Amino acid sequence: MYLTGFADEAADSLERQIAATKELGWTRIETRKLMSGNLASITDEEFAKVQEILAETGITFNGYGSGIANWQHPITSEAESSYEEMRQAIPRMQKLGIKMVRIMSFAMPEELKPRSWEFADEVVRRVSRIVKMAEDAGILCVHENCMNWGGLSFEHTLYLLDHVNSPALRLVFDTGNPVFNKDIRGEAPYTWQNAWEFYKNVREFIAHVHIKDCYINDQGKEVYTYAGQGQGDVERILKDLYATGYDGGISIEPHVATVFHAKPEGGQSEELEKNRFESYVRYGREVETMVRKIGFIPA
Secondary structure: OEEEEOHHHOOOOHHHHHHHHHHOOOOEEEEOOEOOEOOOOOOHHHHHHHHHHHHHHOOEEEEEEOOOOOOOOEOOOOOHHHHHHHHHHHHHHHHHOOOEEEEOOOEOOHHHHHHHHHHHHHHHHHHHHHHHHHHHOOOEEEEEOOOOHHHHOHHHHHHHHHHHOOOOEEEEEEOOHHHHOEOOOOOOOOOEOOHHHHHHHHHHHEEEEEEOOEEEOOOOOEEEOOOOOOOOOHHHHHHHHHHOOOOOEEEEOOOOOOOOOOOOOOOOOHHHHHHHHHHHHHHHHHHHHHHHHHOOOOO
């Protein structure tokens, strides 16, 4: 087992992301925001700089947290941009030795969620094409239970795995995402998903884990917390992972100081930058304490 995280929540610059990672005593980053964009979209000059910085610091990227088929890409829109991101990412992943890419399965517009199964064949067709590109390149796709078709319920996730049916498709389970996503099964009104229920139904297919935690407030909005303080069943899930022999990555995605897809107004103040860095390090230390208490020995 190893510890890593979305260090773009600590800082925008790669240098500061590495500083936060080293302060934790870790050696890996799950890369997402990088330079002027992400691993697939940065310029060749920026990519060369990334290679140089990683070589100098000894830090590696354990995976690429891509935007492929994510919440920005509705199933009702074209899929070419997701295919193109995979095409652009693959050679750079290979150069950096990255063997895993986080993908999703296209967003479902709110009004179409009750009809989600009508889109199953198209979702499978699109995700199969993405996975085939990765498989041909020796890369593993891990699908995240987020705001996408496969994240609508554990049954949607299992259907996707069964019908894409490729050794290059496994799961990254996010402990916090079920808390603020509705369980789209049966008839409306839908209830919130349950993190433990989702986890135990997909456990055998999990190749990677994201640690996030939150609760739903009186206004029906998610409020992010440190791990173990919300409704994500974080410690219970980690204990079960340990008991069942899990030996993959555990990656922190705190959201306590900043949310990756929320754009702050007026830019980043010095105080906010300091808070981002410090809260990321605190989050990492608390998660490491939790996993060590359970019995995991981080690599």
